[in-house]
Amino acid sequence: MKYLYYPGCSLEGTSLEYNISTSVLMDAMDVQLEEIEDWNCCGATAAESNSHLLSYVLPARNLALAEKMKDSNQILVPCSACYLNLKKVEVAIKKDKDLLKKINKVLAEEDLVLKGDVTVRHLLDVLSNDIDIETIKEVSQNKLSGLTIAPYYGCQCLRPFVVFDDPEDPHSMDKLIQATGAQLFEWDMGGQCCGASNTSTKPEAGMALVGRILKSAKGADAILTVCPMCQMNLESSQKKISHKEGMDLDIPVLFLPQFLGLAMGKTKEEVRLDLNLSNTERLIKARA
């Protein structure tokens, strides 16, 4: 199996461990990833807050670059915000030919053409639908059976584009967690918002949302995420929020491929647990 790979800016910086563990896991699954050459920022929420056309052009440039690559027509994206932005263009140009023309007028500056024949896939979509779950079961041999794991999806891999999971009641991570032998933590916060950039620009509001999620996760051994923003929000302020809420909300937060990598026998060094901001020692001890 082969996919084109769009890591996005966060995976080169604040979420380096997401990038590395994705590549380690895919390698273990015999899946090849080919990084889109010269990819650029998807525009995040900044482009949309600034210019409508720019918010389409920035992701579109990446799709056009991907179309030039012949090995696959599927782009795998681990970051939910990038996924949404790239998906937005894939969906919009199918319906709005004027928009496609306008985008191509801009892309002509770089001699690029967007046709619209690539499909954007979230990492979780690929892991839960394309990968043979038996491989995880066989290799992991229930090494993590003592752990109870809370799957956290966040928003933008589920909404507004309903592609691979129930946007109100997501469950695509369940079978992946269970394949490792770990127990599933039952909660209804999986698809709730982490506050996104409000945690830094409007901390009062942002931290309240993070607090709600951390409190609901009490009883779980770890939370798994599939988005750099969610990951950062859930793990960077645990001390501050514990203090504010008057209870210990300390919990390991891992990217899904870090967890699956560990289950499949990769070391904590290989999946770069040293880069996480939350304390993951508890998890490693539980595994041993």
Place this chain on the structure above:
Amino acid sequence: MGQVENERLLEQTGAVKEMIQTCIQCGTCTASCPNNEFMDITPRRMWRLLLTDHVEALFSSKSFIMCSSCYYCTLRCPRGLELTQAMSLLKQAASRLKLKQFKRSSLFYDAFLDSVQKHGRVKEMEFMTHYFISLKNPVIPFGYASLGLKLLAKGKIRPEFGSGAKGKLAGLFKKVAELEA
């Protein structure tokens, strides 16, 4: 807010008003919004104010910049309105009109896009430094210092000042500005 300002606001929000024309004021958006308790004007009321041209009231509140793009309102709206997109368009209007009360978020987005234009990708450290300088407020950066230091220590952000890039995506940005003028 003066008459002139009001007219400029109406002009800038015309497209959003059009988008939400079929709103039935059911309030599903408000009930679904995770940030509603931090808004002095709820989403349902925002649409009402827009539909009745009371834009000055809408822009004297910062409620719409509380939107964290969770897309619950868009998913659940019984009229199928793209309400998260409507929130973004309001943010765009506030930024384009350079309204004083939204200056901080406008500067944040400007610094971000400047980094994208120069390098094609976001250099987190450089963009935050530019943002802090543009705020001209020596106190605000301290709120970010503790996380910043943690990230530096882990090598997740790197100091990159004036890396000398001239504008990798300058051509695209220029063309977009031309077409949107």
